[in-house]
Amino acid sequence: MLIKAVFVFLLVMVVIGMIGNALFPGAVSKVAKRRLPLAKSRTCPKCGRYQIGTSGCGCGGK
Ligand SMILES: [Zn+2]
Numbered sequence: 700m701l702i703k704a705v706f707v708f709l710l711v712m713v714v715i716g717m718i719g720n721a722l723f724p725g726a727v728s729k730v731a732k733r734r735l736p737l738a739k740s741r742t743c744p745k746c747g748r749y750q751i752g753t754s755g756c757g758c759g760g761k
Contacts, residue, residue, distance in 0.1 A: 743750055746758040
């Protein structure tokens with residue numbers, strides 16, 4: 700009985716995921732693409748320190 704409930708719950712989650720993917724195609728990949736350059740700009744390419752804001756850090760590296 701409990702296993703059946705879990706199976707139905709998983710099935711509902713899969714259906715919701717499929718509907719979401721059909722309604723908003725590429726919405727998940729868009730978020731992933733937006734996050735990638737943001738994560739890259741977080742650290743300085745010269746010294747590797749974490750940066751606050753978009754301008755370069757104090758080490759003088761571009
Ligand atoms: Zn730096």
